[in-house]
Amino acid sequence: MTTPNAPGSGPLISVEALTRAFFVGGEEVRALRGVTFGINRGEWVAIIGQSGSGKSTLMNVLGCLDTPTSGRYMLNGKDVSRMDDDDLAVIRNVEIGFIFQTFQLLPRETALANVELPLVYRGMPAKERRERAKAALDKVQLTHRMHHRPNELSGGQRQRVAIARALVSEPSMLLADEPTGNLDSATGEEIVRLFEQLHHAGHTLVLVTHEPKLAARCPRAIRLSDGEIIADGPGPVVALGGTGVLPQAGHA
Amino acid sequence: MKFGQRFRVDVLEGARIAVFSLRANRMRTVLTTLGIGIGVATLLAIVGIIQGLNTSFDKQLATLGANTIYVSKFPWVIKGNWWVFRNRKNLTLEQVAQLRQQADFITAISPAVLRSSDVAHGASQVSNVRVNGVWSDYLTIGNYEVVSGRFLTRADEEVNRPVTVLGADVAATLFPSISPLGQTVRIDGKPFQVVGTLGRKGKVVSENMDMAVYMPFKTFNSSFGKGRPMQIAIAVADAGRIQQAEDQLVGILRRVRATPPGAPDDFSLNRPDTLAATYEQLTGALYAVATGVGLITLLVGGIGIMNIMLVSVRERTREIGVRRALGARQRTIVIQFLLEASSVSAVGGLLGTTVGLGTAKLVSLVTPLAADVRPSTVLGGVAFAALVGLLFGIWPAARAARLDPVEALRYE
Numbered sequence: 087m088t089t090p091n092a093p094g095s096g097p098l099i100s101v102e103a104l105t106r107a108f109f110v111g112g113e114e115v116r117a118l119r120g121v122t123f124g125i126n127r128g129e130w131v132a133i134i135g136q137s138g139s140g141k142s143t144l145m146n147v148l149g150c151l152d153t154p155t156s157g158r159y160m161l162n163g164k165d166v167s168r169m170d171d172d173d174l175a176v177i178r179n180v181e182i183g184f185i186f187q188t189f190q191l192l193p194r195e196t197a198l199a200n201v202e203l204p205l206v207y208r209g210m211p212a213k214e215r216r217e218r219a220k221a222a223l224d225k226v227q228l229t230h231r232m233h234h235r236p237n238e239l240s241g242g243q244r245q246r247v248a249i250a251r252a253l254v255s256e257p258s259m260l261l262a263d264e265p266t267g268n269l270d271s272a273t274g275e276e277i278v279r280l281f282e283q284l285h286h287a288g289h290t291l292v293l294v295t296h297e298p299k300l301a302a303r304c305p306r307a308i309r310l311s312d313g314e315i316i317a318d319g320p321g322p323v324v325a326l327g328g329t330g331v332l333p334q335a336g337h338a
Numbered sequence: 339m340k341f342g343q344r345f346r347v348d349v350l351e352g353a354r355i356a357v358f359s360l361r362a363n364r365m366r367t368v369l370t371t372l373g374i375g376i377g378v379a380t381l382l383a384i385v386g387i388i389q390g391l392n393t394s395f396d397k398q399l400a401t402l403g404a405n406t407i408y409v410s411k412f413p414w415v416i417k418g419n420w421w422v423f424r425n426r427k428n429l430t431l432e433q434v435a436q437l438r439q440q441a442d443f444i445t446a447i448s449p450a451v452l453r454s455s456d457v458a459h460g461a462s463q464v465s466n467v468r469v470n471g472v473w474s475d476y477l478t479i480g481n482y483e484v485v486s487g488r489f490l491t492r493a494d495e496e497v498n499r500p501v502t503v504l505g506a507d508v509a510a511t512l513f514p515s516i517s518p519l520g521q522t523v524r525i526d527g528k529p530f531q532v533v534g535t536l537g538r539k540g541k542v543v544s545e546n547m548d549m550a551v552y553m554p555f556k557t558f559n560s561s562f563g564k565g566r567p568m569q570i571a572i573a574v575a576d577a578g579r580i581q582q583a584e585d586q587l588v589g590i591l592r593r594v595r596a597t598p599p600g601a602p603d604d605f606s607l608n609r610p611d612t613l614a615a616t617y618e619q620l621t622g623a624l625y626a627v628a629t630g631v632g633l634i635t636l637l638v639g640g641i642g643i644m645n646i647m648l649v650s651v652r653e654r655t656r657e658i659g660v661r662r663a664l665g666a667r668q669r670t671i672v673i674q675f676l677l678e679a680s681s682v683s684a685v686g687g688l689l690g691t692t693v694g695l696g697t698a699k700l701v702s703l704v705t706p707l708a709a710d711v712r713p714s715t716v717l718g719g720v721a722f723a724a725l726v727g728l729l730f731g732i733w734p735a736a737r738a739a740r741l742d743p744v745e746a747l748r749y750e
Contacts, residue, residue, distance in 0.1 A: 146744050149663070151662075151663060151743045151744050151747075152744055171667070171668060172667050172668070172669075175662070175665050175666065175667040175668075176665065178662075178663060178664065178665050179664065179665025180665075184663050184664070186747070190656070190659075190660045190663070190747060191660075192657055192660060194358065194362060203660075203661070203664050204664045204665055206347065206351050207347055207351075207661075207664060207665035207666050207667075207670070208343075208347075208665065209340075209342075209343025209344065209346050209347045211346070251664075255665075
């Protein structure tokens with residue numbers, strides 16, 4: 087297996103005093119109120135919180151789908167908080183592998199074509215990207231279903247296709263949003279096992295969830311509430327309501 | 339990214355998605371295509387028919403000769419009060435003689451009188467034949483070709499011979515199996531000996547030039563009576579100096595006819611090429627109106643494309659979100675939708691071109707109109723259709739690209 091994370095200096099993710107405010111009906115809603123943390127290469131971190139805690143906003147910013155109102159976000163040594171839309175598209179393509187709750191597969195394309203998609207936007211020749219997409223599907227044991235469309239696959243299989251699509255571009259981190267939210271518990275367990283394997287293989291995983299049980303499986307968890315970090319520590323501790331070790335306790 | 343990679347991302351993938359989407363929504367694609375196709379077809383059929391009309395008209399007029407002038411009381415295209423022309427003094431043989439004497443550029447001149455008569459031989463008869471009373475010079479002026487026998491001669495004129503030369507259709511109808519030369523035909527009951535036949539001229543405007551016979555001017559007058567308004571047909575040596583020749587003719591005629599100074603000419607100079615200009619003015623207006631109609635149809639087709647593209651963008655909001663999340667730039671999304679819009683309308687353009695050409699061709703087969711579709715028109719039709727699609731695709735494509743990826747991914 088290839089090493090997913092090329093060695094670099096410092097943490098993979100470094101977030102400092104990050105804020106994000108929206109204007110809804112002329113009123114300012116502060117979804118993130120100054121968030122600071124770091125994630126090292128190879129870590130598996132859960133971001134946990136109730137709905138409205140700001141975890142979805144944080145995920146969007148970490149995934150470069152959204153830009154912060156203030157603060158700094160360094161990803162793999164690059165300050166992505168100041169990038170324009172075109173550069174962010176490249177960052178999303180190269181650095182991030184998304185895994186969504188609703189899978190977000192293109193319904194009319196085959197599993198293989200779905201997995202190829204990130205490489206298409208990288209401008210890779212068809213033959214090469216087909217090879218790599220097949221290899222990625224092999225990692226999630228789905229090569230036998232690669233010519234099927236998403237509606238011919240089970241929920242678990244769809245999420246595995248989505249994981250293969252996230253893996254195929256060999257990103258710096260995998261960013262999963264409630265990856266088991268649309269699956270029954272047995273299938274969800276299957277997917278969590280797959281994450282464990284990926285973690286052991288050295289991938290950096292960031293997992294956004296509201297489920298304490300899922301967060302408890304992660305070596306580290308960050309709990310958000312009202313746009314602020316209220317706990318950061320070992321997954322089982324934070325999941326049960328502990329505070330762990332806050333890097334900047336009392337930060338407002 | 340290098341150019342090759344950009345091309346692969348934007349154009350190849352865009353085209354693949356476009357084809358994919360068009361195939362996935364076949365019925366919708368066909369209907370949208372139809373809108374543009376009808377516009378292009380209308381435009382092409384009209385343009386083809388009018389171009390054909392003009393070309394065939396030019397060709398017909400060319401048979402009249404480029405360097406000929408016809409002097410008459412009535413202009414060929416009457417603008418104004420007919421009675422003004424009607425009350426003009428007739429042209430006379432004296433004036434023909436004066437012109438021949440004084441004008442510098444004349445190479446051939448002939449008086450011409452005309453009536454419509456029945457021409458018969460034995461039991462067969464043709465009606466509404468144009469009977470022309472002319473001089474021998476008329477052969478050159480009218481650019482006629484003698485296919486058998488001879489044309490009228492000066493001697494025929496001088497001794498008032500009852501001879502005639504038949505146009506192609508008259509000869510063919512009255513003498514299907516034997517040579518008409520030496521035979522006698524009866525023109526409105528009077529006997530004339532056939533001395534020659536002419537080659538085929540075809541139609542000029544709506545006149546069949548081959549349904550005609552020719553006889554000496556003097557013979558015409560003594561057979562059918564004088565006093566018929568005369569036309570003077572003139573051939574000029576150099577087509578390039580025709581304006582100069584005209585000016586001189588006007589001067590001579592005004593003097594000979596004693597037109598008071600300051601009064602307008604009491605005669606008209608007609609030229610086939612000025613007739614062509616008048617004609618093109620006429621079809622030009624028709625052309626403009628018809629083109630307008632075609633353009634409006636295309637506009638409607640274009641709005642159809644815009645509508646369907648907006649629907650397509652809305653339907654694929656999540657797909658756009660996914661593509662953006664996986665690294666598609668805004669420009670890539672724009673190109674994808676523009677390719678989709680312009681390929682629909684280019685297909686429509688191709689369809690419209692085929693139908694339009696077919697229509698023009700059909701019209702030329704079932705009517706006397708000759709359709710003429712130039713390659714430039716075809717190319718223009720397809721390119722224009724694609725352009726319409728591109729134009730009307732811009733707004734939907736821009737909307738697609740401007741979608742917030744977060745919102746798009748959440749879209750139900």
